[in-house]
Amino acid sequence: MNIEILTKEFPPHIYGGAGVHVDNLVRELMKRDKGLHRIEVLCFGDQKETSGNLNVIGIDADFSIPTQDLRHSILMDTFLRDLMMVGTLRQADVLHCHTWYTHLAGCLLKQMMGIPLVLTTHSLEPHRPWKREQLGTGYQAASWIEKTAYRNADGIIAVSQSMKADVHRTYGISMEKIEVIHNGIDPERYRPTPNPAVVTSYGIDLDRPFVLMVSRITRQKGITHFLDSVKYLKPEIQAVICADVPDTEDLMREVTEKMNDIKAQEMQRLIWIPETVPLPNLLALYTHAAVFVCPSVYEPFGLINLEAMACGTPVVASEVGGIPEIVLDGRTGILVPFKPIGPQDPGPTDPDRFALALAEAVNTLICDPKALEAMGRRCRKRVEEHFTWQITAEKTLNYYKKLVNG
Secondary structure: OEEEEEEOOEOOEOOOHHHHHHHHHHHHHOOHHHHOOEEEEEEEOOOEEEEOOEEEEEEOOOOOOOOOOHHHHHHHHHHHHHHHHHHHOOOOOEEEEEOHHHHHHHHHHHHHHOOOEEEEEOOOHHHOHHHHHHHOOHHHHHHHHHHHHHHHOOEEEEOOHHHHHHHHHHHOOOHHHEEEOOOOOOOOOOOOOOOHHHHHHOOOOOOOOEEEEEEEEOHHHOHHHHHHHHHHOOOOOEEEEEEEEEOOHHHHHHHHHHHHHHHHHHHHHEEEEOOOOOHHHHHHHHHHOOEEEEOOOOOOOOHHHHHHHHOOOOEEEEOOOOHHHOOOEOOOEEEEOOOEEEOOEEEEOOHHHHHHHHHHHHHHHHOOHHHHHHHHHHHHHHHHHHOOHHHHHHHHHHHHHHHHOO
16 A cells, blocks of 8 residues: 655654554554555655655755734644645555644645545543643644544544544544554563662662653643642652643743642652653663653653653552553552643633642652552563553554545
């Protein structure tokens, strides 16, 4: 088959889970059926790569469209690149779009080329109201584009059972049209990797246990709730957060002020690593952490949890979205109930109670080293048995064949 992948993110320009998904999916699709399938990737950027059966073309707009609101520039840039994608694509048997950033191109190409359109549901815009801070009224336009694409797609891949239900409820898509294919991970790349020198280089005391969070600075990941939980941790526990790439300057200021307040009161209990941590260093942090925490307020899947689990680290996470399909409560970690106020306000009904519950879960695990060790072993085993990119790619390819062959 000629498989066309449309995505905003592709190496080296990756900043989120959707980009990680596409990167690994493409690499595995290249290997299926002895490499007989031709795979082309159209992405945002300046990439240019031809290697075997893979062709990567970055779409880099060389001019900007005028706007009345600076926040609309993201939307206009997206539309411009999508139109360039339409003009760039020559042939394909199946078209696979990732995130709303490529949905306009997908809808146009489906009509113009008469080929099946597949969407992977990494998230849904109506469930991310904080995006208004980034897009302004362009958020409504992005949501409309997404709704139009879902109602025109020939097939939809949801990354979790939770997302399948969300697509059905949000856009009225029949359940039969939605295929659940979980994300995966490379267990050879992500594995226990002890390196005390790397950990101490970040100012972490290895004689004391530490809880780790890795996140973009975005409301979706619940970063402020984690910071609120620090004051409830046992005194000997360090809180380490790797966080960069803020959604907005206002959120960056809010998070920075909160971190400074904690540091002023708690001394060395909070360590902020405000940079993108190189993978070898990140593996060391995952491995040496006593517990990984994921307090997301919205999480269609939660790939970051697999990374920690593959390194043998138990997870404390909010019980939202696809997380319960990854983290088994009481077996590979602890799930903390999360009750949002409503779809337009994803914060918990009682933020301080949620922060306290997060801390109590961390305290409970760290105070029971034997249980913590057993959970770590089960984490690694669960990843190896259920969540690999080979499994994801094989199921995705079979889904393509089903749609192409009718």
